[in-house]
Amino acid sequence: MKKLFSILSVLLLIAMITVQCKKDKKVVVQEPDEPKPTAGFEYVVPDSTKFLEYQFSSSSSNYKEILWQFGDDSTSVDTAPFHTYAFPGIYFVTLTTRNGQNYSASKQIRLNIVDPTFDATKVGPNYIKTVGGVFTVSRDNGGGPNSNEGSLKVIDEDRETKFFQSGFANDLVMKIALDTPKVAGAYTLTSANDSRDRDPSMWVFQGSEDDVRWIELHKVITPQWTDDQRKFRKIYHFNNKGLVAYKYYRIRITRNNGSRDFQLADWTVNQKQPNK
Numbered sequence: 001m002k003k004l005f006s007i008l009s010v011l012l013l014i015a016m017i018t019v020q021c022k023k024d025k026k027v028v029v030q031e032p033d034e035p036k037p038t039a040g041f042e043y044v045v046p047d048s049t050k051f052l053e054y055q056f057s058s059s060s061s062n063y064k065e066i067l068w069q070f071g072d073d074s075t076s077v078d079t080a081p082f083h084t085y086a087f088p089g090i091y092f093v094t095l096t097t098r099n100g101q102n103y104s105a106s107k108q109i110r111l112n113i114v115d116p117t118f119d120a121t122k123v124g125p126n127y128i129k130t131v132g133g134v135f136t137v138s139r140d141n142g143g144g145p146n147s148n149e150g151s152l153k154v155i156d157e158d159r160e161t162k163f164f165q166s167g168f169a170n171d172l173v174m175k176i177a178l179d180t181p182k183v184a185g186a187y188t189l190t191s192a193n194d195s196r197d198r199d200p201s202m203w204v205f206q207g208s209e210d211d212v213r214w215i216e217l218h219k220v221i222t223p224q225w226t227d228d229q230r231k232f233r234k235i236y237h238f239n240n241k242g243l244v245a246y247k248y249y250r251i252r253i254t255r256n257n258g259s260r261d262f263q264l265a266d267w268t269v270n271q272k273q274p275n276k
Contacts (some may be wrong), residue, residue: 033101037063039096041056041060053083054111056093056095063099067095067096069096071093090110118273125274127178131179135152141165149163159265159266162193163265168259173252181247183244183271184207185240187268187270189224191231196225197257198259199263201223202254203255204216205217205218206252208246208248
């Protein structure tokens with residue numbers, strides 16, 4: 001009898017545990033999938049005379065969040081944002097949409113913005129001459145800045161003269177401290193009369209407001225002149241982000257074409273385009 005009672009007790013305990021487990025078991029309701037988002041957009045230039053201004057509009061669907069990336073470090077979460085670029089150039093515009101279940105879609109286009117009035121063969125006034133200032137070099141010609149091939153020859157706007165430095169060590173810096181800060185958008189270099197191996201082939205052009213913090217504006221890393229391009233001027237345009245009027249401009253020449261000597265006929269710092 002005692003044995004039967006023990007068996008019944010065990011069975012009763014098992015039944016109670018089973019009932020409790022059934023009570024504790026939660027019913028999981030499967031969340032229905034939301035429609036997957038799509039990403040699409042169009043753009044127009046509302047005014048052809050204002051080529052930097054773009055009106056974007058989304059044609060996306062099934063999203064709760066939207067993000068525009070305009071390719072110039074600017075973003076927007078508007079459905080139809082209006083955006084103004086600071087400079088011509090190539091920009092990758094990306095639109096990303098996301099629904100409530102974190103599914104996303106994106107679309108990207110390559111936008112090539114061209115200034116219809118820009119002429120790559122022209123530059124504006126040379127600030128070294130029109131504004132004036134103090135010109136210095138990190139190491140001069142042995143005869144000094146006023147000698148026949150001294151450093152001042154490189155800013156005289158005469159391709160028949162040149163600045164020559166012997167013992168070039170890939171560390172030449174030429175700097176102009178303008179009397180008045182100016183917004184530059186171009187500079188020029190003119191090769192000298194002989195020995196292509198003395199030509200600069202790698203340099204960085206920089207601007208500064210205080211002669212302490214320097215901003216890279218343009219960089220060249222390959223040879224620029226051929227043997228027959230003697231006394232040949234090359235123009236380099238760049239985008240001065242923020243259109244900053246720098247007081248100081250410098251060019252750091254870190255390589256030539258292999259010679260232990262350096263030469264350059266002319267250097268100018270310019271307004272981007274001529275005055276209209």
